[in-house]
Amino acid sequence: MQITALWRHPLKAHGREALDEVTLIADASMPYDRTWAVAHKGAKAVAGEWARCVNFTRAAAMPQLQAITASLDETSELLTLRHPDRPDLTFHPDHGAEVFLDWVAPLCPPERAQPDQIMRIGPRGYTDSDVPSISLMNVASHLAVEQAANASLAQERWRGNVWFDGTEPWMEFDFVGKTLKLGEATVQVDATIERCKSIMANTKTGERDHDLLSVLRGFDHQNFGVCFSVITGGKIRLGDKLELI
Helix, strand or coil: CEEEEEEECCECCCCCEEECEEEECCCCCCCCCCCEEEEECCCCCCCCCCCCHHHECCCCCCHHHHHCEEEEECCCCEEEEEECCEEEEEECCCCCHHHHHHHHHHHCCCCCCCEEEEEECCCCCCCCCCCCCEEEEEHHHHHHHHHHHCCCCCHHHHCCCEEEECCCCCHHHHHCCCEEEECCEEEEEEEEEECCHHHHECCCCCCECCCHHHHHHCCCCCEEEEEEEEEECEEEECCCEEEEC
């Protein structure tokens, strides 16, 4: 099995960035993955503390967010966001909330709780799980979903961190509870990932175009991908091997 793609999402639910390599850290999320999140006006979250995803604006309720791409300068922490219907925006998430809120407002349905502030958390990230986690996606499972949906689908819909190929569809579910060697890192696979409406939105247009929840239920589950925690840190790169140990 081999790593085929690496992604991070610096601002939770607002953009994705492809990577060639990344150094994983024990007991932490992927560096700069979901370091920031956008709390909505009804949120009960506290900055610096993990909170459930319902406290944040996300594509399940605002599908246009799926069409955002991102690039982060790690030295300056300046984040650039791009969307087909908005001008490019470069800002610092810790200091530029007002300009970001103005930028993202047209992408947010008015009947939904509106974005209110940007929150930052430490090395664990605002992942959906209550432990520091990184997601692992199987290319073969994606192809199985494409076939069942009779559609060409971008892998980015799943907002995964690490993609791999070289096994059968859904074999990643059998990794739960097991230890993997991932490049130079050692990781423990913790759980499968249950999916929400965010996967219905096209990553080019931000429009909902496929009911992938129904497609998944056709496989007798509503899951795609698994999440893992890092036991021993190390660098992982495109092309690195993934092995059960």
